Amino acid sequence: MSVVKGWCPGAHRPMLSGDGLVVRVRPFRGELNRAQVLGLCDLAERFGNGLIELTSRANLQLRGIAHEDHPALLAALQGLGLLDLDPSLEARRNMLVAPDRSPGDLTDRLCTRLIEALPQLPDLPAKMGYVIDTGARAWLGEAIGDFRLELAENGALLLRADGVALGRPVSEAEAVPAIIELAEWFVATGGRDNGRVARHVAKAALPEMWQRAAPRALGWPEPGIDPELGAVLGVPFGALEPDALRGLIAQCGATALRPLPGRMLRLLCPQPEAALHPGFVAAPGAPEMRASACPGAPYCPAASVETRSLARRLARRASADTDTNTGVSLHVSGCAKGCAHPRRADLTLVGRDGRFDLVRGGAPWDPPSLTGLDPSQISDAIRSA
Numbered sequence: 001m002s003v004v005k006g007w008c009p010g011a012h013r014p015m016l017s018g019d020g021l022v023v024r025v026r027p028f029r030g031e032l033n034r035a036q037v038l039g040l041c042d043l044a045e046r047f048g049n050g051l052i053e054l055t056s057r058a059n060l061q062l063r064g065i066a067h068e069d070h071p072a073l074l075a076a077l078q079g080l081g082l083l084d085l086d087p088s089l090e091a092r093r094n095m096l097v098a099p100d101r102s103p104g105d106l107t108d109r110l111c112t113r114l115i116e117a118l119p120q121l122p123d124l125p126a127k128m129g130y131v132i133d134t135g136a137r138a139w140l141g142e143a144i145g146d147f148r149l150e151l152a153e154n155g156a157l158l159l160r161a162d163g164v165a166l167g168r169p170v171s172e173a174e175a176v177p178a179i180i181e182l183a184e185w186f187v188a189t190g191g192r193d194n195g196r197v198a199r200h201v202a203k204a205a206l207p208e209m210w211q212r213a214a215p216r217a218l219g220w221p222e223p224g225i226d227p228e229l230g231a232v233l234g235v236p237f238g239a240l241e242p243d244a245l246r247g248l249i250a251q252c253g254a255t256a257l258r259p260l261p262g263r264m265l266r267l268l269c270p271q272p273e274a275a276l277h278p279g280f281v282a283a284p285g286a287p288e289m290r291a292s293a294c295p296g297a298p299y300c301p302a303a304s305v306e307t308r309s310l311a312r313r314l315a316r317r318a319s320a321d322t323d324t325n326t327g328v329s330l331h332v333s334g335c336a337k338g339c340a341h342p343r344r345a346d347l348t349l350v351g352r353d354g355r356f357d358l359v360r361g362g363a364p365w366d367p368p369s370l371t372g373l374d375p376s377q378i379s380d381a382i383r384s385a
């Protein structure tokens with residue numbers, strides 16, 4: 001087994017974190033059936049820290065896995081049909097799929113073509129990925145993805161490079177070959193040094209042929225009952241507790257679950273109203289959906305502080321205090337590794353020796369402006385700093 005450092009773990013190549021291995025599961029075509037969901041619940045309890053994490057890019061991950069348990073976990077994932085047999089294909093299958101995909105529709109067909117073509121793509125940086133947003137609405141407009149298959153207002157299919165406003169019209173048959181062509185341009189023009197397409201096109205001139213038509217207006221699902229998707233639920237901090245998930249599945253009779261970007265999930269169930277379950281967010285605007293927090297103590301041995309109840313409390317307070325904190329991004333991290341949000345936030349609280357350091361406008365590893373805060377002091381410290 002190899003362990004990859006960085007922030008793009010898979011199942012075959014997990015990332016080592018403070019609490020053991022992080023094993024990421026990339027659902028095929030963006031969906032897990034009921035048996036797979038229930039099986040993953042069992043695996044989280046048997047091998048992991050007892051939680052399933054829903055990532056901001058619609059993947060699922062188990063964490064706190066012991067090195068010696070990794071082979072048995074892989075075998076169990078394979079038994080559930082959740083594992084690519086080829087590790088190199090798993091690493092490339094970084095795809096976001098329109099959540100209204102149905103068997104045989106355009107999204108589904110493009111998904112099939114892209115999966116089949118993955119071996120033909122050039123070697124790309126590990127975090128690069130694909131968005132297939134060709135459903136009834138533009139659901140994935142804000143989700144990060146380097147190569148984007150989208151629709152124009154007139155229904156024409158486009159391939160758009162992330163970071164540019166316009167895309168190239170393509171037929172269904174041309175779509176995936178065009179992705180390969182664009183990926184080859186990225187590599188040939190030194191894109192690997194920039195890491196992502198959006199960063200690269202800011203420096204290298206993307207030929208005009210790739211910038212001819214505008215996609216339809218960006219869209220994004222909200223928690224609640226969506227007229228096309230049915231039950232969409234928010235998962236605060238992406239933390240799925242197996243018992244809550246089992247209860248939800250049993251309550252609404254879901255046959256499948258589709259993770260969505262932004263730590264949400266769609267349930268495919270006969271009565272969407274039956275999916276409004278305590279512990280999940282079922283209406284837009286919940287403040288805790290705007291905050292990030294890693295598992296913290298007691299789940300992660302690297303943490304000396306509890307994180308998620310503090311993040312929830314601060315997020316709700318910030319939301320109520322609309323004069324000063326509207327739209328402020330908040331991250332509570334158990335330690336300076338910053339697993340839940342390894343990048344900048346307006347306010348980042350970092351646990352250290354049972355207390356918190358406050359970083360303003362930085363990442364968890366940046367120098368703090370205040371140190372050694374007791375959790376009870378934090379709200380006042382944020383207001384006065």
Ligand code: SF4
Nearest residue numbers: 018294300334335339
């Ligand atoms: S950031 Fe959180 S989950 Fe990651 S190692 Fe630190 S305490 Fe553990």
